[in-house]
Amino acid sequence: MEPVLKVENLTKVFTRKGQPDYTAVNHISFEMSPGECLGLIGESGSGKTTVVNMITRLLDSTEGRILLGGEDITRLSGKGLRKAYREMQMVFQTPTDSFDPRCTLGDGIGESLRNNGWSRKAAKDEVVRLLEVCGLSADFAGRYPHQVSGGQCQRAAIARALAIRPKLLICDEATSSLDVTIQQEIIDLLNELRWTKGSDLSILFICHDIALVQQFCEYVLVMYKGDIVEQGTPGEIIQDPRDPYTKRLIASIL
Amino acid sequence: MSTRNEPTVRIQKIKKDTIKTRLIIFGALALILLLCSVFCEHLTPYDPYLQDLKNAKAPPSLEHLFGTDRYGRDMLSRVIVGSKTSIFSTLLLVGIVTVLGTMVGVFCGWHGKWIDTVLMRISDMFLAFPGLVFAMAVAGVLGGGLQNAIIALVAISWPKYARIARSQTLAQKETPYLKAARLSGSGTWKIIFKHILPNIVGPILVTSMLDIGTMMMELAGLSFLGLGAKPPTAEWGSMMSDARSLLSSVPWVTLAPGFAIFISVMIFNLLGDTIRDYADPKSRGR
Numbered sequence: 001m002e003p004v005l006k007v008e009n010l011t012k013v014f015t016r017k018g019q020p021d022y023t024a025v026n027h028i029s030f031e032m033s034p035g036e037c038l039g040l041i042g043e044s045g046s047g048k049t050t051v052v053n054m055i056t057r058l059l060d061s062t063e064g065r066i067l068l069g070g071e072d073i074t075r076l077s078g079k080g081l082r083k084a085y086r087e088m089q090m091v092f093q094t095p096t097d098s099f100d101p102r103c104t105l106g107d108g109i110g111e112s113l114r115n116n117g118w119s120r121k122a123a124k125d126e127v128v129r130l131l132e133v134c135g136l137s138a139d140f141a142g143r144y145p146h147q148v149s150g151g152q153c154q155r156a157a158i159a160r161a162l163a164i165r166p167k168l169l170i171c172d173e174a175t176s177s178l179d180v181t182i183q184q185e186i187i188d189l190l191n192e193l194r195w196t197k198g199s200d201l202s203i204l205f206i207c208h209d210i211a212l213v214q215q216f217c218e219y220v221l222v223m224y225k226g227d228i229v230e231q232g233t234p235g236e237i238i239q240d241p242r243d244p245y246t247k248r249l250i251a252s253i254l
Numbered sequence: 255m256s257t258r259n260e261p262t263v264r265i266q267k268i269k270k271d272t273i274k275t276r277l278i279i280f281g282a283l284a285l286i287l288l289l290c291s292v293f294c295e296h297l298t299p300y301d302p303y304l305q306d307l308k309n310a311k312a313p314p315s316l317e318h319l320f321g322t323d324r325y326g327r328d329m330l331s332r333v334i335v336g337s338k339t340s341i342f343s344t345l346l347l348v349g350i351v352t353v354l355g356t357m358v359g360v361f362c363g364w365h366g367k368w369i370d371t372v373l374m375r376i377s378d379m380f381l382a383f384p385g386l387v388f389a390m391a392v393a394g395v396l397g398g399g400l401q402n403a404i405i406a407l408v409a410i411s412w413p414k415y416a417r418i419a420r421s422q423t424l425a426q427k428e429t430p431y432l433k434a435a436r437l438s439g440s441g442t443w444k445i446i447f448k449h450i451l452p453n454i455v456g457p458i459l460v461t462s463m464l465d466i467g468t469m470m471m472e473l474a475g476l477s478f479l480g481l482g483a484k485p486p487t488a489e490w491g492s493m494m495s496d497a498r499s500l501l502s503s504v505p506w507v508t509l510a511p512g513f514a515i516f517i518s519v520m521i522f523n524l525l526g527d528t529i530r531d532y533a534d535p536k537s538r539g540r
Contacts, residue, residue, distance in 0.1 A: 058433050082439040090437055098430040102452045108431075112438035160434070 002070050003031040004168050004202045005055070005088075010064035012050050024050045026226040027064070034167065037194065037203045039217030039234070041210055041249070046223040048206045052172045055204075056090055057081055069167065086116065089161035093173040095153035099145035105153075106141030109160040116164055130159040134189060151182035158189065162201075170204045175212065187216055210249055214238060222246050273531050280525040287518055291337040298331035302488050311504045321506040323497060329510045336488040336511060339400065341518065343483075344470040347404050347411075351469075352462040354408065355415020360446060360454075362416065363423025374420070377413035385410045386472055393481040400489070403482035407472055411465070418461060422454035456533050464526035467519040474515050490515050 012025040025047040032038050042048050053059035055066055057073060066074045073084045089112075092098035099108045106127050113123040128138040134155040145153055154174065161169055171190070175183040194201055207213050213220055214234040222230040222243065229243040241247045290297060300318075306326035314321040320329035358377075362370040380388070392406035426432055426449070435449050476482040477491030484492065490511035497507035 056433075056437060058436065082441070085437050085439050088437075090434070092430040092434065094430055098434050100431045100435070100449050100453070103448070108434070108438075111435065111440060115439040115441075115444075157434075160438070164439075 001033055003067075004034050004036075004069060005204070006031040006065075006067040007051075007055065008065045008067070010051065010054060010066065011062045012047075012054060012059070013062045023226055025054070028223075028226075028228050029064075030221055030228070030231075032168070032202050032204065034202055035194070035200045036219065037205060037217045039213035039220040040204065040206045040223060041208060041213055041220060042223030043208060043245075043249075045225075047226040048208075048223055049172060051223075052090070052170055052204070052206055056088065056170065057084075082115070085112075085166075086164050087166050088168045088170065089164070089166040090170040090172060091154070091157050091161050091174040094177055095150050095157050096145050098157050099153065101145055104142050104144055105148070105156045108145075109141070109156060109163055112160070112164045126163065127159075130163055131156070133162070133193075134159040135185075150178055151185065154178060154182075154186055155189065158186070158193075162193065167200065168202050168204065170206070172206045173208070174205075176208070183212065187212060191216065210234075210238070211253060222249070273528060276524070276528045277532055280521060280528050283521045284525050287337065287341060287521060290334065291341040294334050294338045298328075298334050300328035300331045302327060302331040302335040303486060304328075311500075311507075313504075314506055320510040321504070323507045324500060324504070329507060332488045332493060333490070333510050333514045336490045336493060337514065337518070339483055339487060339489040340470060340474065340491070340515070343400055343404060344466060344473055347407055347469050347473065348462050348466050350404070350408050351411045351465075352415055352458060355412040356419040356451075356454075356458055358412065359416040359419025359421075360423050360450060363420040363427065364442070364446065364450070370420075373416070377416050380410060380413045383410075386475060389472065389476060390479060390481060393476055398481050398484060400477075400483045400487075403473060403476040406476065406481075407469065411469070415458060415461065418458055419454060422457060423450055426450050426453055460526070460530045460533050463529050464523065466526060467523035470519050470522065471515065 008029050009027050010025060010029070011023070011027050014022045014024055016022075028051065030038070040048055040051065050059065054061045057066075057076065061074060064074070065072055068084055068087055071084070073081065076084055099105060106124070109130060110118075110123040110127045113126055114120070118126070124141070127141050131138060131140050136152060136155050136159070140148065140152065140156060148156070157174075175186050178186065190203065193199065194203065205213065205217055217234060220232065220234050220237055221228050222237065222245065224243070224245040230237060230241065230246045237246060238250055241250050304327065306322070308326065309318075309322055310324050310326040312318055312322040312326070318328050318330065320333060322328055323332070358373060362373050389403075389406040389410045392409050393403050396402035396405060432445065432449055435445050440448070473482060474489070474491030474494070477489050478495040480492070480495065482491055483489035493511040494508050494515075497504070501508050
């Protein structure tokens with residue numbers, strides 16, 4: 001089966017005048033099959049977010065290729081890129097900041113639908129359906145981001161990401177800014193979405209909390225200073241960590 | 255806990271109330287000025303252009319509240335009619351500068367790269383000259399007239415707005431919601447009009463409100479120097495310039511338009527200050 005996402009030799013070097021080049025991501029490669037949930041863990045500054053930003057093309061890569069459903073999106077722009085975004089969506093780390101403070105949550109969720117030719121009425125109905133799927137009532141569509149809690153806002157963000165039914169959902173530290181109980185709720189919601197009948201949603205789950213990754217992902221990549229230092233199933237990694245960083249990470253939670 | 259917080263809460267509330275009161279008072283005063291300039295023809299006691307040489311240089315009296323000038327024209331009527339030119343040209347000028355500067359700034363901030371560098375270096379060049387001197391040079395080259403004075407002032411004032419709009423756009427560009435909008439498949443225009451502009455319009459509007467007073471003075475200044483409105487058009491700046499040789503013998507002819515400039519500049523400045531306080535969430539004490 002063709003992988004949903006294939007990353008080959010992805011590299012990002014930041015160049016600044018008067019400073020040595022900084023390699024944030026160093027030749028990493030991995031792939032995800034449909035329906036898979038892949039965890040990407042690492043400490044802050046290890047390059048997780050840079051990887052995600054390159055995959056979503058919010059940042060240009062220095063080297064390497066990104067294949068989304070077999071199509072090379074590494075250098076796409078404009079219309080082609082907007083088409084690629086129908087297959088790939090993202091949930092951000094800070095829920096409240098990921099919605100425009102001047103637009104209602106409903107506007108934010110329906111934006112991708114409207115951009116893909118849905119009528120105002122159809123989009124509105126779909127937004128209500130999506131909110132319900134994500135455990136929010138219909139009246140949230142008319143609220144502004146500052147009027148809802150972080151957890152509710154993150155649910156709305158998931159609803160937005162799912163609106164155009166992408167094949168790949170990227171969660172960049174989607175649970176990090178929430179408290180523990182709400183974190184669990186969001187994980188449960190994501191799990192529920194994955195196992196809905198007929199869904200082959202793949203999730204790239206970026207996180208620095210190995211406990212969360214363990215209960216949620218089938219396969220884990222560990223990043224350290226721009227490299228993938230270790231990979232395997234969560235069980236393998238926790239039981240038999242080889243890399244010094246992974247060992248420290250696991251020691252820290254035990 | 256609650257007793258300790260109470261005084262601060264009360265102070266904030268009082269502060270909020272005074273800002274609101276100020277907003278209403280200065281808003282009403284500015285509105286009166288505007289209405290005055292719209293309906294100026296109906297408010298004048300005499301024809302502002304009618305010469306009555308027998309009654310020239312008459313001091314202020316009950317018949318002529320602000321006296322008459324050297325041609326015997328009623329100063330009160332001229333000041334009232336002058337408000338049309340002065341206030342409308344100022345508002346037009348501020349409007350053009352705001353829109354033009356914002357357009358350039360948003361474009362630079364959004365596009366970045368070499369276009370940004372080129373336009374910002376040009377704006378640096380404009381900012382490097384002393385403003386009014388540069389405006390005089392531009393107006394002088396273009397030849398006098400109110401229209402050219404406005405063009406000259408637009409030329410010197412846009413960089414300020416471009417800079418504000420650019421920095422605001424750059425800040426917006428990094429926000430997660432703008433990334434989310436891009437992921438939603440929104441094109442450049444939609445992102446600019448739906449997400450960027452509504453979020454940056456506040457500080458820009460406040461700046462332009464604060465600038466109304468300054469612009470009014472600069473426009474009057476150019477007219478005073480003979481580079482703006484030409485006599486006999488009633489415009490405060492040119493009226494003052496017209497009478498300056500008679501300052502010692504008939505001071506009211508200079509003082510009347512001067513007073514009008516003073517009052518309206520002050521009203522618009524105070525209104526701008528109040529709007530700035532009102533728009534600042536910290537002073538609103540939520």
